Amino acid sequence: MAEEIKILSFLSEFRASANSLLSKYEPLALVLIPIFSLFIARLFQSAIVGVQENGLKSSLIASFMYIIKLVPGVRSYLDAEKQKVVDKLQSGNKSKREGWRTQLPTAGLGNRVLELMEEEKRKDVAWQGKCSGTVYIGGTESEGHFSLINEACSMFAHTNPLHLDVFQSVVHYEAEVVAMTAALLGRKASGDQICGNMTSGGTESILLAVKSSRDYMRTKKGIQNPEMIIPVSAHSAYDKAAQYFKIKLRRVPVNNEFQADVKAIRRCMNKNTILIVGSAPGFPHGIIDPIKELGQLAMRFGVCLHVDLCLGGFVLPFARKLGYPIPPFDFSVQGVTSISADVHKYGLAPKGTSVVLYRNHEIRKHQFVAVTEWSGGLYVSPTIAGSRSGGLIAGAWAAMMSLGEEGYLENTRRIMEASKKIQEGIKGIPELFIVGKPDMTIVAFASDKLDIFEVNDIMSSKGWHLNALQRPNSLHICVTLQHVPVVDDFLRDLQESVKTVKENPGPISGGLAPIYGAAGRMPDRVMVQELLVNFMDSSC
Known part of the structure; x- marks a missing residue:
């Protein structure tokens, strides 16, 4: 949250400078446009692609800003203004970093390090x-579960599945975690030999699925200029994958139900399409995309379909057994070629554990990297990481085995009931409305009568940490076991916060509402991207 505040403050302050710059240079830019005729052809081509991906308005603004930056002195002015804000923000970080160690102690501290860590943890x-999401273990049994997985991790902390001939135990555990997860996600119904690996989290699982799909489609169809299509609700990990693996990303709007728009995806498909994407559910609004229809589309065009089940993998199978109307979402849907599912969320495993699954070995083999010409010997690795923590694998296995099907069913019953109660409570607040129809345990809500980000500021002052969303402006809470005993507290605080904002419109001192608003109104998204990168580069 602290980093988010700084970034948004950064955007807010720079927006004023950018507007001033545009006002100052716009007449000059219009005069100088003919001078840059050599750039028009490239701009025209980029604009066509931009319109397809980002819309006409954003593309025109991006093209205009590109020309503006060609005016002598403008680029240096922009960089200087950006650096001013970065320096101002980093001044706060510098004060926090005072006293931080920059080298090893001369003499080791021994067990005293644990005291220092306890002191730091209290901050x-x-x-x-x-907290929305964040920590998924909760309830009276949480202490026992924490102790169990911590002991399992500690027992195997020294192990590394890269050395599969040495640490056969964790290799065994990984295989069983993958197999048990595949059994939950339609292995039997599919009739295929579902296979996969454990990863460090949902992002790595998605990255591997995208890389494997790219290489599989290159082998199958000879595609050399790969493209993938995602709805705007899909996780940002796909943007990261597109940058890492040189894949063109086509982003399409969702439909009126905030689901992936199958027709819009169909319109974007071409001979270079390797992959389309669906989520079950999507992170912003907790809504399951029409996976069955996406599967039919994928089969019709002979492309891959990845389903992001990072949030839903350890909820939806059990919610269906409990009688909830869950639409098709897993390998039982023909056309689904890969799935990502996080064990460290509702699987209640230690942080850093996820699973990537494939319909068959023919696709999965493209995930691996094999090196034959290294002087260090023959090398093969299944995931992005070479060495991996066997302790985390053991912790995930321990979590799944200790809870069993009955444990997951009971947890799902409790969190689904809590989320339904939150939905009903929000519906009882006239100024708010639910965004779409949540299928699971994420409840997004907005308002057309007051500033929802001001409500978030008041909720933050009461200790709640919710997720702020855009397009539309809204908030969401990802319900976990932590929330089951405090649902009434949440609804009471939310109702009071809405009342406070309604009676006293206008952002509270130090709140995020004006910053979120400024970031949302900033038209040049390329500039926003540059600002984010500059801020991150200065923070590390």
Whole structure:
């Protein structure tokens, strides 16, 4: 949250400078446009692609800003203004970093390091029961579950599945975690030999699925200029994959139900399409995309379909067994070629554990990297990481085995009931409305009567940490076991916050509402991207 505040502050301050710059240079730019006729052809081509991906308005603004930056002195002015804000923000970081160690102690501290760590841990925000998502273990049994997975991790902390001939135990555990997850996600119904690996999290699982799909489609169809199509609700990990693996990304709007628009995806498909994407559910609004229809589309065009089940993998199978109307979402849908599912979310495993699954070995083999010409010997690795923590694998196995099907069913019952109660409570607040129809345990809500980000500011002052969303402006809470005993508290605080904003419109001192608004109104998204990169580069 602190980093988010700084970034948004950065955007807000720079927006004023950018507007001033545009006002100052716009007449000059219009005069100088003919001078840059050599650039028109490239701009025209980029604009066509931009319109397809980002819309006409954004593309025109991007093209205009490109020309503006060619005016002598403008680029240096922009860089200087950006650096001013970065330096101002980093001044706060510098004060926090005072006293941080920059080298090893001369003499080791021994067990005293544990005391220092306990002292540092006390500075963390009180997260119990008030964070959206974040910590998924909760309830009276949480202490016992924490102890169990911590002991399992500690027992195998020294192991590394890269050395599969040495640490056969964790290789065994990984295979069983993958197999048990595949059994939950339609292995039997599909009739295929579902296979996969454990990864460090949902992002790595998605990255591997995209890379494997790219290479598989190159082998199958000879595609050399790969493209993938995602709805705007899809996770940002796909943007990262597109940059890492040189894949053109086509982003399409969602439909009126905030689901992936199958017709819009169909219109974007061409001979270079390798992959389309669906989520079950999507992170912003907790809504399951029409996976069955996407599967039919993927089969019709002979492309891959990845389903992001990072949030839903350890909820939806059990919610269906409990009688909830869950639409098709897994390998039982023909056309689904890969799935990502996080064990460290609702699987209640230690952080850093996810699973990537493939319909068959023919696709999965493209995930691996094999090196034959290294002087260090023959090398093959299944995931992005070479060495991996066997302790985390053991912790995930312990979590799944200790809970079993009955444990997951009971957890799902509790969090689904809590999310439904939150939905009903929000519906009882006239100024708010639910965004779409949530299928799972994420509840997004907005308002057409007051500033929802001001509501978020008041909720933050009460200790709640919600997720702020855009397009539309809204908030969401990802319900976990932590929230089950505090649902009434949440709804009471939310109702009071809405009342406060309604009676006293206008952002509170130090709040994020004006910053979110400024970031949302900033037209040049390329500039926003540059600002984010500059800020991150200065923060590390």
